[in-house]
Amino acid sequence: VYLKQLEVENFKSWRGRQVIGPFKRFNCIVGTNGSGKSNVMDALCFALGERAGCLRVKHARDLVHGAHIGVPVPGAAGVAVTFCEVPGEEEEEEEEKTFSRTITGDTSEYRINGTLVALSRYTSELQRLGIIVKARNCFVFQGAVESIAMMKPRERTQLFERIS
Amino acid sequence: VYLKQLEVENFKSWRGRQVIGPFKRFNCIVGTNGSGKSNVMDALCFALGERAGCLRVKHARDLVHGAHIGVPVPGAAGVAVTFCEVPGEEEEEEEEKTFSRTITGDTSEYRINGTLVALSRYTSELQRLGIIVKARNCFVFQGAVESIAMMKPRERTQLFERIS
Amino acid sequence: RYQLFSQCFEHVCVAIDQIYKRLCRNTSAQAFLSPENPEEPYLEGINYNCVSPGKRFMPMDNLSGGEKSIAALALVFAVNSYRPAPFFVMDEVDAALDNTNIGKVTSYIREQSREDFQMIVISLKEEFYSQADSLLGVYPEFDGGMCSHILSLDLTPFPLT
Amino acid sequence: RYQLFSQCFEHVCVAIDQIYKRLCRNTSAQAFLSPENPEEPYLEGINYNCVSPGKRFMPMDNLSGGEKSIAALALVFAVNSYRPAPFFVMDEVDAALDNTNIGKVTSYIREQSREDFQMIVISLKEEFYSQADSLLGVYPEFDGGMCSHILSLDLTPFPLT
Ligand SMILES: Nc1ncnc2c1ncn2[C@@H]1O[C@H](COP(=O)(O)OP(=O)(O)OP(=O)(O)O)[C@@H](O)[C@H]1O
Numbered sequence: 001v002y003l004k005q006l007e008v009e010n011f012k013s014w015r016g017r018q019v020i021g022p023f024k025r026f027n028c029i030v031g032t033n034g035s036g037k038s039n040v041m042d043a044l045c046f047a048l049g050e051r052a053g054c055l056r057v058k059h060a061r062d063l064v065h066g067a068h069i070g071v072p073v074p075g076a077a078g079v080a081v082t083f084c085e086v087p088g089e090e091e092e093e094e095e096e097k098t099f100s101r102t103i104t105g106d107t108s109e110y111r112i113n114g115t116l117v118a119l120s121r122y123t124s125e126l127q128r129l130g131i132i133v134k135a136r137n138c139f140v141f142q143g144a145v146e147s148i149a150m151m152k153p154r155e156r157t158q159l160f161e162r163i164s
Numbered sequence: 165v166y167l168k169q170l171e172v173e174n175f176k177s178w179r180g181r182q183v184i185g186p187f188k189r190f191n192c193i194v195g196t197n198g199s200g201k202s203n204v205m206d207a208l209c210f211a212l213g214e215r216a217g218c219l220r221v222k223h224a225r226d227l228v229h230g231a232h233i234g235v236p237v238p239g240a241a242g243v244a245v246t247f248c249e250v251p252g253e254e255e256e257e258e259e260e261k262t263f264s265r266t267i268t269g270d271t272s273e274y275r276i277n278g279t280l281v282a283l284s285r286y287t288s289e290l291q292r293l294g295i296i297v298k299a300r301n302c303f304v305f306q307g308a309v310e311s312i313a314m315m316k317p318r319e320r321t322q323l324f325e326r327i328s
Numbered sequence: 329r330y331q332l333f334s335q336c337f338e339h340v341c342v343a344i345d346q347i348y349k350r351l352c353r354n355t356s357a358q359a360f361l362s363p364e365n366p367e368e369p370y371l372e373g374i375n376y377n378c379v380s381p382g383k384r385f386m387p388m389d390n391l392s393g394g395e396k397s398i399a400a401l402a403l404v405f406a407v408n409s410y411r412p413a414p415f416f417v418m419d420e421v422d423a424a425l426d427n428t429n430i431g432k433v434t435s436y437i438r439e440q441s442r443e444d445f446q447m448i449v450i451s452l453k454e455e456f457y458s459q460a461d462s463l464l465g466v467y468p469e470f471d472g473g474m475c476s477h478i479l480s481l482d483l484t485p486f487p488l489t
Numbered sequence: 490r491y492q493l494f495s496q497c498f499e500h501v502c503v504a505i506d507q508i509y510k511r512l513c514r515n516t517s518a519q520a521f522l523s524p525e526n527p528e529e530p531y532l533e534g535i536n537y538n539c540v541s542p543g544k545r546f547m548p549m550d551n552l553s554g555g556e557k558s559i560a561a562l563a564l565v566f567a568v569n570s571y572r573p574a575p576f577f578v579m580d581e582v583d584a585a586l587d588n589t590n591i592g593k594v595t596s597y598i599r600e601q602s603r604e605d606f607q608m609i610v611i612s613l614k615e616e617f618y619s620q621a622d623s624l625l626g627v628y629p630e631f632d633g634g635m636c637s638h639i640l641s642l643d644l645t646p647f648p649l650t
Pocket residue numbers: 011012013014031032033034035036037038039040062063064065066067068142474544551552553554555556585
């Protein structure tokens with residue numbers, strides 16, 4: 001399985017619908033200070049089910065474009081992530097799967113390939129692909145590197161609990 | 165007044181007596197990871213009276229070369245800072261003043277131009293040069309920049325209290 | 329439950345030392361995870377120590393900023409190797425690294441991204457992002473407020489510097 | 490005592506906006522310090538907000554890593570200007586800055602170090618340290634343990650890149 005592309009719609013500094021990608025094996029996101037790089041990581045984490053508190057805002061509605069200056073844009077806001085499953089021996093096509101999350105007020109709606117699903121199903125389908133968002137074992141947020149090394153012994157035990 | 169040079173003796177990763185300097189107006193300390201750059205800043209702060217807790221160790225004796233692996237070197241350990249006062253109209257020579265602090269067990273000895281003085285005299289002479297170590301208004305430690313911007317309102321008030 | 333914990337712990341203990349040696353490109357480097365309570369590790373804390381190349385065993389507190397970053401990356405990669413996620417996202421993890429360590433980390437990532445996981449890294453340093461397969465350049469547009477736009481560039485046709 | 494506090498506060502309020510404009514090289518940039526209790530500022534907290542060039546007024550939480558670093562430097566320089574120390578020591582403050590902001594910060598430092606205070610900055614980035622008057626190069630020597638040595642190089646004879 002690999003990450004093919006992201007589609008952001010009115011999410012933080014990303015106005016309207018924009019596609020981010022395609023992603024190769026080793027990708028670097030570059031750009032000037034304050035241009036919106038970390039907002040791309042927030043978009044990806046948001047789509048996988050991360051809560052607002054980890055995305056540098058207090059409420060989900062603050063993620064809408066313009067909310068940070070009090071003028072959130074009307075209309076839909078959300079993020080869709082497309083994964084591709086590498087074809088096995090007998091299969092022909094690469095099978096694509098899109099997970100998308102939209103912001104409606106302070107709640108969210110979750111869809112897999114366009115069909116509305118409950119959060120529990122959304123998370124279990126992601127877990128089937130090896131993505132355990134709660135364990136946060138595949139994200140390192142800006143500025144967090146050193147505190148990972150300096151975790152207290154107890155915190156490290158909790159990290160192992162979440163993964164096992 | 166300007167900082168002319170530092171002399172370190174068996175302080176952290178600096179073995180024996182070494183002179184660091186001369187310092188010009190805009191100086192950069194460069195070098196590979198773990199080579200001892202931040203230890204130079206620790207040396208300067210130590211000489212100006214900063215306590216061990218701000219120098220990444222628990223006790224003053226941990227500052228002695230080799231203490232971090234349990235084999236502190238015997239003999240003296242300390243730091244001397246030399247300042248130069250820019251000559252006024254009628255003076256000829258640049259007047260130099262050296263402030264030095266040595267580690268003896270868990271206490272320290274303070275000297276100005278080689279003469280032993282009490283800490284209170286040492287601090288007040290530094291204050292005459294415009295150096296208020298307690299206020300920490302002229303040091304930014306590694307990794308501290310962002311937390312300076314994100315101080316809580318109350319902490320900012322305390323910062324102003326220390327300065328005024 | 330305790331069974332699972334111990335299984336995970338044993339796996340990561342072995343993996344972290346191998347990964348740290350590969351990140352440092354030096355077999356004398358070592359990384360240890362040691363439980364405060366060896367009988368029942370899940371009941372108390374777990375200590376983490378690293379011996380960086382050329383140095384002796386010392387507490388993590390004494391390491392420099394760059395040395396801590398490498399130690400953290402080894403832990404993150406080792407923990408992930410127990411239940412590998414298909415991709416990794418890292419935001420400016422190279423901030424405290426000097427150019428030599430950037431070289432070591434980027435070559436480790438290039439090796440791993442071929443076999444195991446896909447890598448998405450936000451970086452400001454040319455020494456780092458010049459090693460990637462593809463660049464995603466974010467740029468701001470100002471018309472009243474600021475909004476972000478993106479360009480993508482495939483680097484694979486160009487020789488590696 | 491309250492007299493002193495207000496004097497210091499008023500001075501820094503004015504200084505911070507000027508310094509932030511000069512650090513950003515943009516007169517539309519703004520920095521505000523506002524007390525929670527305007528009558529008696531020393532009793533409660535003091536808020537700090539910045540408007541970076543091209544953007545609108547927003548809480549400090551929403552700024553990016555690099556934008557926060559510039560805001561922090563403005564505060565540090567403004568506070569120092571009330572009781573100027575003869576020198577400044579900063580350890581890798583350029584870690585989150587892109588090359589454009591590094592250029593702005595180094596030219597501000599070059600201007601200030603001529604007139605006001607002496608500057609000692611630890612940096613890993615060539616874009617930063619190439620602007621200095623003098624380089625102090627620290628290198629490790631390994632014989633059993635590690636110990637540090639230093640070389641110094643006067644950059645003033647060379648033209649500024
Ligand atoms: N809800 C929102 N709507 C519109 N713009 C927003 C919103 N929230 C944040 N922003 C913008 O996003 C910017 C921060 O973006 P981000 O943190 O992604 O920058 P960055 O590229 O990571 O920068 P750095 O290199 O400094 O870390 C803010 O300055 C703000 O203008």
